[in-house]
Amino acid sequence: MASFPTVAPFLILASLLVSFSEAREFLVGGSAESWKIPSTSQVPLNQWAQRQRFMINDTLISKYDGNSETVLQVDEEDYKSCSLSDPMQEYGGGDTKVVLDHSGPFYFISGIEGHCQMGLKLVVVVLSNSHRGKRHSYTLPPAQVPFALPSAPSAPSSLGGGFVGLVMGMGVLLAMV
Ligand SMILES: *[C@@H]1O[C@H](CO)[C@@H](O)[C@H](O)[C@H]1NC(C)=O
Numbered sequence: 001m002a003s004f005p006t007v008a009p010f011l012i013l014a015s016l017l018v019s020f021s022e023a024r025e026f027l028v029g030g031s032a033e034s035w036k037i038p039s040t041s042q043v044p045l046n047q048w049a050q051r052q053r054f055m056i057n058d059t060l061i062s063k064y065d066g067n068s069e070t071v072l073q074v075d076e077e078d079y080k081s082c083s084l085s086d087p088m089q090e091y092g093g094g095d096t097k098v099v100l101d102h103s104g105p106f107y108f109i110s111g112i113e114g115h116c117q118m119g120l121k122l123v124v125v126v127l128s129n130s131h132r133g134k135r136h137s138y139t140l141p142p143a144q145v146p147f148a149l150p151s152a153p154s155a156p157s158s159l160g161g162g163f164v165g166l167v168m169g170m171g172v173l174l175a176m177v
Contacts, residue, residue, distance in 0.1 A: 023057040024055070025058070025059045026054065027061050028062040029043070035063065035120070038119045046121075049124050052124075054126045056127075057100065064096075068112070071091040072111040073098065082121070084113065103128040104125065109122075
């Protein structure tokens with residue numbers, strides 16, 4: 001029978017694999033009814049999005065008043081210019097689910113004239129697969145090496161000292177002769 005310490009690493013590995021392949025659901029803005037013209041008291045949607053780690057196949061859920069709001073998925077240019085004329089996808093009904101099926105940015109704006117200009121827009125960046133399971137790692141700067149005194153100059157000076165001593169010693173010997 002396999003002892004627990006033997007199987008433990010495999011159990012941990014298996015649970016990690018399960019958790020990494022699990023797609024998650026994100027409620028836009030972190031709460032219901034967040035897809036609306038932003039008020040000053042609200043955390044901006046893009047600020048909320050920047051704090052999340054979106055992975056491929058996660059689902060983005062927008063809850064809103066389906067009678068007065070819509071969601072358009074657009075390209076970067078239309079996102080910047082708030083252009084409603086050429087959306088990639090159009091969503092309505094108050095409960096929109098978008099599967100984030102590839103890595104990179106997804107751009108959303110309100111489909112109601114003027115609302116995007118008033119700030120109802122969102123960009124969500126999906127991390128590539130290579131980021132799966134990785135944690136933020138910080139590389140510490142190399143340890144400061146204490147300044148090492150060069151040893152070379154000490155050799156000639158001691159040699160010089162020895163030479164001076166030798167000359168002086170010989171001088172004494174000569175004087176004694
Ligand atoms: C995302 O889902 C599709 C369809 O279910 C699947 O084929 C694909 O492998 C999934 N991708 C990832 C990265 O999980």
